[in-house]
Amino acid sequence: MKGLPGIAALFLALSANSAPFAVQVGEARIGLDAPPGFADTVFTGSPRLQELGEALTSASNRILLFAVSDADMRRFTLGDPLELRRYMIVVTPRGTERSRMTESAFKLFVGEALRGLGELPAASDFAKYLDSRPAGAVSVLAELRREREAVSVLQGVRSKGSGFFARSQYLLSTNTLMLLRGKALSLSVYTQYDDAADLEWIRVTTARWIEELKRLNPR
Helix, strand or coil: CHHHHHHHHHHHHHCCCCCCCEEEECCCCEEECCCEEEEEEHCCCCCCHHHHHHHHCCCEEEEEEEEEHHHHHHHHHHHCCCCCCCECCCCCCHCCEEEEEEHHHHHHHHHHHHHCCCCCCCCCHHHHHHHCCCCCCCCCEEEEEECCEEEEEEEEECCCCHHHHCCCEEEEEEEEEEECCCCCCCCCCCEEECCCHHHHHHHHHHHHHHHHHHCCCCC
16 A cells, blocks of 8 residues: 555656657757547656557657557556557657758658558458458558648558457558658557447547647647
């Protein structure tokens, strides 16, 4: 029982850090915030959470935000296993941090990042489509947004039965590339895919997150 006040204080601190915050990327300060119901983990300094975030991106990227659900954050403070049904990450390429990216350079960056994803499937039954693909192969499913400074696609993969989504047969993710204050950011949202509600959730959450980050980082 003596440890409970400390745990409660830690959780309150974690909750407080769910408010918008700024990160330095080169000369620019970028405003970030996790969507409602999620908390950033980077500030905790936990090697375990750091390793989880690093597993989602290349070593050539710097993690600016790695967020898990509030429920998973509570599990973390209590030392319980994380469920990791939904999570998200924001990264920026280390190689471009010190330079200001133009719109034309961002267009090239997007083309390079999305090259090799393949054609969009004609089928609207994404589960059936993923069943036709090799397990573990990431497939582009739909284009969600294409603007001068924001491009977003929906992706899916059929589980190999291990890793982040061992409890679900499918995983959905959105990959969003944004140009904010002259810096390229990559946003990824993940959810296990069990029914149509998961598909609706990731579409809506991604769209709202894009708009919130644009609001926090006006041109």
